[in-house]
Amino acid sequence: MTEHSLWRFSRALHRAINDRHFEDIEALIDEDVEWALYGPIDMFPFLGARQGKDAVLEVIRQLGDNFQVRRFDRESIMLGVDSAASMLRYSLTALDSSKPISLRVAQFAQFKAGKLTSMRVLIDTFDLVEQALGRAIHLPKMTSVG
Amino acid sequence: MTVEMLNKQRVLHLLDAFARGDLEAALACCTEDVDFLTHAPIDVLPHMVPRHGKQQLRELWQTIWSRYSEVRYKARHIVAEADQVATYMHTYFKKRSNDRIVQFDMAVFYTFRGGLVAEIREIIDSYDLVQQVLEREIGPLIEGRQPD
Numbered sequence: 001m002t003e004h005s006l007w008r009f010s011r012a013l014h015r016a017i018n019d020r021h022f023e024d025i026e027a028l029i030d031e032d033v034e035w036a037l038y039g040p041i042d043m044f045p046f047l048g049a050r051q052g053k054d055a056v057l058e059v060i061r062q063l064g065d066n067f068q069v070r071r072f073d074r075e076s077i078m079l080g081v082d083s084a085a086s087m088l089r090y091s092l093t094a095l096d097s098s099k100p101i102s103l104r105v106a107q108f109a110q111f112k113a114g115k116l117t118s119m120r121v122l123i124d125t126f127d128l129v130e131q132a133l134g135r136a137i138h139l140p141k142m143t144s145v146g
Numbered sequence: 147m148t149v150e151m152l153n154k155q156r157v158l159h160l161l162d163a164f165a166r167g168d169l170e171a172a173l174a175c176c177t178e179d180v181d182f183l184t185h186a187p188i189d190v191l192p193h194m195v196p197r198h199g200k201q202q203l204r205e206l207w208q209t210i211w212s213r214y215s216e217v218r219y220k221a222r223h224i225v226a227e228a229d230q231v232a233t234y235m236h237t238y239f240k241k242r243s244n245d246r247i248v249q250f251d252m253a254v255f256y257t258f259r260g261g262l263v264a265e266i267r268e269i270i271d272s273y274d275l276v277q278q279v280l281e282r283e284i285g286p287l288i289e290g291r292q293p294d
Contacts, residue, residue, distance in 0.1 A: 042285070120223065124186075126273045139187060
């Protein structure tokens with residue numbers, strides 16, 4: 001039974017972020033890959049949408065510059081023929097402050113011939129910002145909207 | 147038809163029912179003990195707390211429909227395996243108060259039991275959602291300034 005592309009990609013991604021080893025991940029990204037990791041780009045410049053392998057590799061480098069992955073657990077995983085969706089719990093360390101950051105992440109990936117062609121990631125970004133700040137953001141209480 | 151195809155259709159049926167405001171049809175897709183969990187700041191979105199059971203989910207959905215007059219979804223990605231379905235959606239909610247559109251992406255993971263949805267887990271770009279609900283930037287709040 002052939003290993004699903006997600007597992008190869010996931011191993012290579014974590015190796016790139018934690019060990020600065022990019023050869024494996026380079027081989028697993030399509031030249032025309034679409035990538036979107038939404039969130040406040042003024043606070044986290046590596047968030048946002050990217051097109052193309054070089055732009056995505058640069059994002060992965062920036063992730064490695066800012067975070068170390070301590071642990072991740074897949075809470076849900078669904079594998080299609082050339083697609084995958086998973087919900088993960090990441091435990092990271094912010095390298096500039098050594099702060100621990102815990103994130104819940106949804107990841108939707110599509111592959112073609114074993115290479116990543118699309119990646120969309122959603123994060124509970126409000127929680128991410130509060131953890132990065134190290135304090136709660138005091139919002140006005142709302143009772144009649146939202 | 148495979149169980150995965152059937153479960154995808156069931157999710158789309160639930161979403162269609164919810165989007166047209168037919169909450170009872172949407173609830174009929176769920177088990178009696180359906181469990182719902184999302185992640186959002188409850189200061190701004192007090193109804194977005196965990197929900198357990200059909201009645202609590204009904205109350206959540208009624209609250210949403212009391213605040214929004216139109217709900218639309220575009221399911222950009224849908225992946226299924228065995229008793230689980232994951233959707234990546236663009237969503238549009240029109241506010242009743244001023245007709246403004248709140249537009250955000252969300253990931254929803256469904257777990258089925260006996261052909262019904264037993265568990266719903268959501269992840270939302272919550273920072274963006276809060277800004278749209280408040281209709282203001284959060285940045286000034288972070289910096290301790292009064293927003294405009």
